[in-house]
Amino acid sequence: MEKEKLFTDFPPVSTEKWMEKIIKDLKGADYDKKLVWKTDEGFDVQPFYRAEDLANIPYRNVLPGNFPYVRGNKTKGNMWLVRQDVHVEDADTTNAKLLDIRMKGVDSFGIIYPDGHVPGEEEVERLLNNIRADVMELNFSCDDPYAIIQVIDHLVKKYNRDLDKVKGSLEFCPLSRYSTTGTFYLSEKEDYKTMSKLFIAGGLLPNFQLLTVNGTIFKNSGAGIVSELAFTLAMATDYLTHLTENGHDIDDVAHRFRFHFSVGSDYFMEIAKFRAFRFLWSKVVNAYGVSHADKTKTFIHCSNAEWNKTLYDPYVNMLRTTTESMSAILGGIDSLSVLPFNEVFEKPDEFSERIARNQQLILKGESFFDKVADPASGSYYVENLTTKLIEKAWELFLQVDEKGGYLEAFKQGFIQERVSNEAEKKNSNITLRKMSLLGTNQYPNISEHIDPAGIKPAALTVENNPELLIPYRGAEAFEKIRLKTDAYALKHKRPVAWMFTYGNLAMQKARSQFAGNFFGVAGFDIADNPGFTTVEEGINAAKKTKPDIVVICSSDEEYADIALPVYEALKDRSIVVLA
Structure with missing residues (x-):
């Protein structure tokens, strides 16, 4: 029996017919002003897209797991690692916490040592007691990454782990440190020497990323997505150029990079961002002459941006981090750490950390976000956003390249000026309430009062240096006013x-x-x-x-x-x- 085709009764409608109908319904209103979105990223978004808008997209027939990896690294499914960052207090206490959260769904640890502390092998061994490096992903943040990679290399050999299964990363990004502090870890020359040494010391750990290019500094300083993509790409290219010019083979180093991005609240644009960056990085690496397409894959760790998080009505932060996590996962990231809702103003507690873990566990276990590779593929809207971001980010990347690369462009003030201008526009939109921060510049909970003494000092930015990138939160201007009122009301009648x-x-x-x-x-x-x-x-x-x-x-x-x-x-x- 022949199946009935339900849509044969409906004739196709051309784009011209749709436009005629829209223009008629606008009743004389300007189409561009009324319906076309003038994005802050420098391109327009149309009110509707159709199949014909995919015609000029070069990667539209690429399958997941294939170059240029717009559709992700994985051929099937969308598995990502659930990561939780832990600040080390002492080895034994931290080990107990790592063992506990491992049993609660975490499969990637972010181990953060305090500034100035470089652990020895005995301390790291105690911290990792009963934790298999070939099962759990281990990511280290420490002032001396070279010391850490030597310790890890020795310990995995001591315990006879399968070196191919040891996965993790080192949080080492000299250019992002320079961009936010004005200084390198040691010096420009010494930091680049350290970079070369890392690739030698970690040579037997093929799936351990030795550089983490920190792109979070751009979004958290108020930059737009195009700037975030282009400047992160430029930083990574500076590293790649240095390594290859100093005797390292492109096949040995390109896949050892990891990228750390923040994800914000612009839902579909953020999905497109991660897809666009994989395309851009694969094209850059391919230009260096890799022997196999696998070497051009992009490994992305993602965390929620702090820029749009708030002190007041903090439970709204849970809603923000949930939708942001959805964007990151649908965009195909490899690991995700969800920001606890209270982290921007106090030390996270057991409750806020549990909620943060469970947000992505629910997306994986109950919403099945891990089942389909690149679900955004074929969406006329998302595919066009991806293409526009690729084009605009590449244009900006070439401008940076013409100035001599990221570091030279930064020294000339080009990076800071662009980020500052974009941040100022966002600040203005918040002030004018064109951009809403629920509970802060719109619909405040007037019964909520905060004792300013209970806010951690880092919650409010005090520094404003035009020569640097200064991460801050968009809500701070409103929060400072409200905190003054709350402080006044502690001793006086509230206005x-x-x-x-x-x-x-x-x-x-x-x-x-x-x-x-x-x-x-x-x-x-x-x-x-x-x-x-x-x-x-x-x-x-x-x-x-x-x-x-x-x-x-x-x-x-x-x-x-x-x-x-x-x-x-x-x-x-x-x-x-x-x-």
């Missing part, structure tokens, strides 16, 4: 904004809500009123209540009659403003 609602019901309600939101983000108490029947009634109520601020909320027409009488009656008792 009250009192709504003088009168007249047109719709307008008084709309303006009282706007004013309540406006003063609420500064930490003021809000006293709303159901609407006064006469101006005199409202004036008498205000005199009795004695609020700090009286906000007149009515319609434009009624303002002409009531604003001046209300102001004259209350100006000596309260600050009177017009909503």
